[in-house]
Amino acid sequence: MPELVLPDRLRGVEPVRSIRTPARLDYEFTAGRATSRFLRGVAEKRLLGQRCPVCRKVYVPPRGACPTDGVPTEEEVELGHTGTVTTFCVVNVQFYGQAMELPYVSALILLDGSDLPIMHLLQEVSADDVHMGMRVEAVWVPDDEIEPTLESIRYFRPNGEPDAPWDSYKDNV
Numbered sequence: 466m467p468e469l470v471l472p473d474r475l476r477g478v479e480p481v482r483s484i485r486t487p488a489r490l491d492y493e494f495t496a497g498r499a500t501s502r503f504l505r506g507v508a509e510k511r512l513l514g515q516r517c518p519v520c521r522k523v524y525v526p527p528r529g530a531c532p533t534d535g536v537p538t539e540e541e542v543e544l545g546h547t548g549t550v551t552t553f554c555v556v557n558v559q560f561y562g563q564a565m566e567l568p569y570v571s572a573l574i575l576l577d578g579s580d581l582p583i584m585h586l587l588q589e590v591s592a593d594d595v596h597m598g599m600r601v602e603a604v605w606v607p608d609d610e611i612e613p614t615l616e617s618i619r620y621f622r623p624n625g626e627p628d629a630p631w632d633s634y635k636d637n638v
């Protein structure tokens with residue numbers, strides 16, 4: 466292999482080892498039957514889970530089958546718009562494309578009547594005040610902006626109820 470001969474002006478210059486290139490991926494998501502029913506419910510401002518006939522757990526968003534028992538989950542259960550914070554994360558790191566003001570809180574919220582927490586934003590509360598067991602409620606976008614997406618819930622906020630007891634959500638942490 467011939468030896469690379471650098472011009473004088475490049476002697477001592479650090480070689481390029483990496484470059485950054487903006488990338489963009491367009492994709493379409495096919496929701497499937499169970500998630501489609503859930504998203505159509507959201508478009509009507511309803512939160513619909515599905516109950517497993519064996520273990521009785523209610524999954525939201527439903528996937529159409531219980532991952533534990535491997536059976537279809539066909540019984541539909543309408544859930545409340547309130548829930549309990551099981552765990553949460555305070556985001557302090559700026560990243561590309563971020564729309565939220567720092568710090569903000571992303572939380573796992575166990576909707577009342579369900580057995581699987583959903584991830585969503587917490588707002589109208591200082592990050593320092595967020596804690597496990599906090600009771601919260603959904604804040605929806607205006608009715609004429611509701612679409613079949615979880616973004617139709619703008620965020621959750623504390624609803625003023627006393628904290629949920631640990632036993633009520635310990636299996637979902």
Ligand SMILES: [Zn+2]
Pocket residue numbers: 517518519520521522531532533534535
């Ligand atoms: Zn099950």
